[in-house]
Amino acid sequence: MFTLAEENYLKAIFHLEHESSGEVSTNAIAESMETKPSSVTDMIQKLAEKKLVVYKRYKGAQLTEKGKKIAANVIRKHRLWEVFLVEKLNFHWDEVHEIAEQLEHIQSEELITRLDKFLGSPDFDPHGDPIPDKHGVLKRTEKKLLSEIEKTQKGVCVGVKESSADFLQYLDKKKISIGTKITVLGKEFFDG
Known part of the structure; x- marks a missing residue:
């Protein structure tokens, strides 16, 4: 422990x-x-x-390998709790990080196994970050930053690099969330 x-x-x-x-x-x-x-x-x-x-x-x-395994397990718990809070308790994606920070330290592996099963073994958290599997393996995906997409190009929001509450609320105002199809019409900077 x-x-x-x-x-x-x-x-x-x-x-x-x-x-x-x-x-x-x-x-x-x-x-x-x-x-x-x-x-x-x-x-x-x-x-x-x-x-x-x-x-x-x-x-x-x-x-070390042991350190990686422990870290991946903590990250797994954190991200599963974020999914649970958003999908089952109707928290908003900008509200769950701090709560998951507390819940990620629960030691019961049986609870986490059941939580994973209850949630349908999700691959990604509400912010688009991959959830390590029970062996600590992260699913890799091809991603490109929105700031790198040129005007008139299209894409789909698959994750957010910045997960502060202010930034997530900013995205909400712009009606951008995970899965949103985007066509870049122009660029503006977030200064939150």
């Missing part, structure tokens, strides 16, 4: 590794966790002692 803080660090490193494809600097982790690099170094050393990360001074940290 791991602490809430340890699980959150593993999750942050998991996300950062997928963005950078390699070792993650303590500064990047600190920025992601909104904490000091010295605090990150302390936690990384604890995680290394538990064989959850490999840490190389001045290079950064990388999850």
Whole structure:
């Protein structure tokens, strides 16, 4: 069993590794966790002692297979809870992240197995992010940022990179959600 803080660090490193494809600097982790690099170094050393990360001074940290499995499981629980909150309890997609942050640390694997089955084993959360399967495998999809689509080009919204409540509410005002077919007529910037 791991602490809430340890699980959150593993999750942050998991996300950062997928963005950078390699070792993650303590500064990047600190920025992601909104904490000091010295605090990150302390936690990384604890995680290394538990064989959850490999840490190389001045290079950064990388999850071990055990660390990846734990991180993927926390992410799986988080995203399943988001689906449940939106689909079954009628929460809006901009309301579920903080609640799922709390629920993701529930330790009962039987509960998560039943939740997954109850939801029909969804592949994606309400924001379009892939849900790791019970083995920790993420489904990969081809995506292109809306900002990269040229005027008159068409696409379908399959996910959102920014999931702050302000941004999701902005998308709602524009009538854009997962599955929305889009034709780019012009571009404007979100400054929320």
